[in-house]
Every structure is written in structure tokens, then in C-alpha cells.
Amino acid sequence: MEVNEYFWRSREITDQLAPRISPKYRPMILASAGAGAWDLAIPELVGALSEEDVVITTAEKDTLRELMAELRKPLTYLEQIRTSD
Numbered sequence: 001m002e003v004n005e006y007f008w009r010s011r012e013i014t015d016q017l018a019p020r021i022s023p024k025y026r027p028m029i030l031a032s033a034g035a036g037a038w039d040l041a042i043p044e045l046v047g048a049l050s051e052e053d054v055v056i057t058t059a060e061k062d063t064l065r066e067l068m069a070e071l072r073k074p075l076t077y078l079e080q081i082r083t084s085d
Contacts, residue, residue, distance in 0.1 A: 001070050006038070009066070009067060010041065010042055013045075013060065013064060013067065014045060017049065017054075018045065020056075021054060025048035025052075028044060029041050029044045029045050038067075039071055042064070043073050046077050046078050049064075054081070055081075057084055057085055
């Protein structure tokens, strides 16, 4: 994945999913995203979605999987996220 695509997709998925998580995690994720620290924001987002049992679409989960793979992060929490379709 090219760097620009990685940044664009990270911003897009964070904008889509951050409103669905509680205020407990949202400020931390948005602060990391606002600073361009996607290596922190994406795993934090995945962790929050998993912990709070937020249901996402298969396409959203696929995007998160690709971003986590790009970061070489474990997919343990991602696999626990349920999908709606």
C-alpha cells in the first residue's frame, strides 16, 4: 500500500468509526489521528471497537485488517469484532 493511500484510508476509517465508540476512547483516538499518528490511532480504534463490542460492516473490517497488516500489528482484537453483514 502506498503511503498516501495508507494515510487517506486511515483518516477515512477513523472518521467513519470513531463516532460509534464511547467518549472513554474517542478523544485519545482522535488526538492520535489529528497528529497523524496512525500507528497509534488505528490499533487504538480496533481495541476500542473490540472492547465495546461495536458491530461494523465487513468492508470496514477488511479496511482495518489491511491497515493493521500494513502496521504489522497482531489481528487478535480485530478478529473479535463482529460484523453486521
